Amino acid sequence: MEMEEKRLRHLLQKHVEDTISPDEAAELSKLIQKVDIAIQEEILTEVLRDRVPNKRLSTEKKHLIYQRIHDALQTQEPVKQRYSLNRSTIAMSLRYTAAAMLLVGSLLWVWDRATSGRHSLPETGQHTAAIENDIYLNTDNVPFIRLPNGEIQILDDRHATNLIDLGIEIKTDENGQPTYQMHDYGNHNHAEAQSQMLVFSTPKGMSSNIILSDGTMVWLNSGSVLEYPMAFAHNERRVKLVGEGFFDVKHAKEMPFYVETENGPLIQVVGTSFNVMAYPEQENVTTTLVTGKVHLLGQNDKLSLQPNEQVKAAMNDVSMKSERVSVDEFISWKEGYFNFNGHTIPEILSTVQRWYDIEDVEYKYLPKEKFTGTFKRTKSLRSLLEKLEIISEVKFDINGRRIVVMPEFH
Numbered sequence: 001m002e003m004e005e006k007r008l009r010h011l012l013q014k015h016v017e018d019t020i021s022p023d024e025a026a027e028l029s030k031l032i033q034k035v036d037i038a039i040q041e042e043i044l045t046e047v048l049r050d051r052v053p054n055k056r057l058s059t060e061k062k063h064l065i066y067q068r069i070h071d072a073l074q075t076q077e078p079v080k081q082r083y084s085l086n087r088s089t090i091a092m093s094l095r096y097t098a099a100a101m102l103l104v105g106s107l108l109w110v111w112d113r114a115t116s117g118r119h120s121l122p123e124t125g126q127h128t129a130a131i132e133n134d135i136y137l138n139t140d141n142v143p144f145i146r147l148p149n150g151e152i153q154i155l156d157d158r159h160a161t162n163l164i165d166l167g168i169e170i171k172t173d174e175n176g177q178p179t180y181q182m183h184d185y186g187n188h189n190h191a192e193a194q195s196q197m198l199v200f201s202t203p204k205g206m207s208s209n210i211i212l213s214d215g216t217m218v219w220l221n222s223g224s225v226l227e228y229p230m231a232f233a234h235n236e237r238r239v240k241l242v243g244e245g246f247f248d249v250k251h252a253k254e255m256p257f258y259v260e261t262e263n264g265p266l267i268q269v270v271g272t273s274f275n276v277m278a279y280p281e282q283e284n285v286t287t288t289l290v291t292g293k294v295h296l297l298g299q300n301d302k303l304s305l306q307p308n309e310q311v312k313a314a315m316n317d318v319s320m321k322s323e324r325v326s327v328d329e330f331i332s333w334k335e336g337y338f339n340f341n342g343h344t345i346p347e348i349l350s351t352v353q354r355w356y357d358i359e360d361v362e363y364k365y366l367p368k369e370k371f372t373g374t375f376k377r378t379k380s381l382r383s384l385l386e387k388l389e390i391i392s393e394v395k396f397d398i399n400g401r402r403i404v405v406m407p408e409f410h
Contacts, residue, residue: 147166
């Protein structure tokens with residue numbers, strides 16, 4: 001591993017100096033997949049620390065640097081072949097792509113830190129420990145489920161016996177994170193179980209991984225809710241989503257899978273992986289297809305999506321139109337990243353606010369620029385905002401649970 005880190009350092013140095021060959025660029029892309037993300041950031045910081053130009057780069061130039069590095073990495077074979085129908089391949093390729101995107105984001109913020117003449121970014125742990133005003137993810141939160149009788153059941157190991165009686169089993173994945181396996185509720189007859197709904201809620205500050213009784217895997221984003229029956233019907237599988245979820249639907253041709261949302265068209269699939277964003281404050285529901293095929297059934301129009309296509313639509317839209325997108329931007333949340341592509345500061349903070357307990361945002365300065373970057377979701381909000389400060393002309397002040405947005409120099 002030490003040899004790989006030395007080689008990564010050497011290739012990054014050549015990449016920054018623009019002397020890297022095509023073969024070395026391909027080797028760099030492969031090393032990104034192997035070396036731990038934290039070590040990548042450490043190496044990047046050291047590589048760029050001494051490269052301080054005489055003048056500060058404009059915001060436009062910073063974004064050009066970002067795009068140049070992003071495009072270079074995206075042309076590499078390990079990142080290009082991102083998706084297949086195999087579940088393990090999808091999970092692995094998502095991790096590889098996320099690692100590559102972190103490299104891009106890190107190159108941007110370290111390069112900008114150097115070119116702006118500011119001191120290098122300190123270690124996150126040391127820095128946040130010295131700052132009183134910060135907002136942290138609530139690591140004590142656990143998901144819960146509402147039973148048909150209205151009772152709330154906390155989903156943790158202390159209630160394991162009760163959960164088994166409800167057909168819920170808590171497992172641990174390869175990363176040590178809990179996975180909630182749902183089984184058909186055996187204490188009711190099947191007809192009755194189909195009409196009895198369970199409501200799974202993921203609190204703010206965490207995501208949840210659920211395996212439904214048919215084998216479909218669902219990832220729920222922070223503050224999201226999934227409603228599903230105790231037992232699926234014989235001819236269909238139907239759930240309702242509030243918030244955001246990524247679905248990897250188990251193939252069952254005779255039992256189509258439906259996702260209902262509050263405002264959007266009905267989503268119909270057979271065996272597919274796709275992302276749905278349907279937060280209550282949004283007028284349109286955003287559906288992004290990764291693999292397979294999705295049918296959207298609105299009141300006035302119907303539409304089918306192909307992989308790498310997306311539609312933003314409401315249930316009563318006269319017509320629905322799809323567009324091709326880079327799906328990484330819309331599914332990297334399940335790998336622990338915030339991914340912004342041409343987003344305004346209010347749009348960025350709206351996404352961040354779904355994770356951190358922010359009561360209010362006051363704008364004393366509202367920049368017109370749009371920003372692009374990929375950031376690892378951190379326990380500390382201040383740590384994340386500092387990285388946003390580096391790629392913008394904005395300063396964030398945290399006062400209690402309130403954020404004030406100000407110009408960088410005031």
